[in-house]
Amino acid sequence: MTQSSALIHVMDRAARKAGRALVRDFGEVELLQVSKKGAADFVSAADLRAEQTLKEELARARPDFIFEGEETGVGAGSGKTRWLVDPLDGTTNFLHGIPHFAISIAVVEDGKITAGLVYSPLLDEVYSAASGEGAFVGRRRLRVSARSALKESLIATGIPYLGRGDHKHYLSTLECVMGKVAGIRRFGSAALDLAYVAAGRFDGFWEFGLKPWDVAAGIILVREAGGFVTDARGGEDMLGTGDIVAGNGAIHQELRTLLSPLGMPAAA
Ligand code: 2AM
Numbered sequence: 001m002t003q004s005s006a007l008i009h010v011m012d013r014a015a016r017k018a019g020r021a022l023v024r025d026f027g028e029v030e031l032l033q034v035s036k037k038g039a040a041d042f043v044s045a046a047d048l049r050a051e052q053t054l055k056e057e058l059a060r061a062r063p064d065f066i067f068e069g070e071e072t073g074v075g076a077g078s079g080k081t082r083w084l085v086d087p088l089d090g091t092t093n094f095l096h097g098i099p100h101f102a103i104s105i106a107v108v109e110d111g112k113i114t115a116g117l118v119y120s121p122l123l124d125e126v127y128s129a130a131s132g133e134g135a136f137v138g139r140r141r142l143r144v145s146a147r148s149a150l151k152e153s154l155i156a157t158g159i160p161y162l163g164r165g166d167h168k169h170y171l172s173t174l175e176c177v178m179g180k181v182a183g184i185r186r187f188g189s190a191a192l193d194l195a196y197v198a199a200g201r202f203d204g205f206w207e208f209g210l211k212p213w214d215v216a217a218g219i220i221l222v223r224e225a226g227g228f229v230t231d232a233r234g235g236e237d238m239l240g241t242g243d244i245v246a247g248n249g250a251i252h253q254e255l256r257t258l259l260s261p262l263g264m265p266a267a268a
């Protein structure tokens with residue numbers, strides 16, 4: 001077993017364990033006859049439990065890696081390698097009983113993403129990638145789409161909402177893209193949006209103001225599937241800026257050309 005396939009095995013096992021509990025909890029959310037607040041508290045607890053499971057499982061396998069998760073922040077340690085973990089990406093979907101959410105785990109070494117895994121526990125689909133070794137769903141190799149015409153392309157995005165993001169700037173980007181493409185989708189999980197770009201289902205994706213754990217695994221999936229990912233300026237600092245433009249080579253370039261004259265969103 002290569003070093004990276006051993007790492008993917010570790011991520012896979014941890015994600016499946018946390019995913020089993022999320023599936024049970026998702027079944028409960030659908031049945032919950034409680035106030036909105038009650039459901040939100042229940043989902044926060046499920047989210048935190050999933051992160052704790054991931055933290056324990058990943059630490060057991062690689063005690064020298066630093067753990068950084070959405071819920072519990074950065075753990076102790078001084079190693080160069082860290083796990084970057086989102087235990088429940090698509091939280092709003094989960095809370096509303098919509099079956100579209102995922103666990104996202106990435107390995108970051110000296111600031112470089114070297115492996116990643118996105119797991120959809122309801123579909124039992126594992127998307128995984130390691131540097132130089134390709135991207136896979138299960139054992140099937142992933143490849144970004146070959147569509148090069150914007151007018152035939154299906155593009156995913158994330159729309160800011162109450163209290164988040166620069167709405168005016170976002171609307172200018174949407175206005176610019178919507179008239180030139182075959183369709184736009186807003187599914188609510190950046191990790192799965194990127195996995196779908198890697199799988200050739202979406203031809204491109206853009207969103208602003210994301211956190212590193214939302215996108216780190218998805219970035220390596222897209223790149224290892226032959227696609228391109230940059231921040232809104234065309235640079236490489238997606239984890240720092242939280243802005244992301246992804247796609248196959250042609251569509252990434254088209255999106256960059258459309259979006260770049262619009263400038264950057266104001267800080268949220
Ligand atoms: P979440 O489901 O883990 O919250 C949807 O537009 C994407 O944005 C999801 O990946 C979602 O992750 C993420 N997201 C939601 N709120 C966010 C916030 N305050 N900052 C950064 N990302 C956020």
Ligand code: CA
Pocket residue numbers: 086088089090213214
């Ligand atoms: Ca997230």
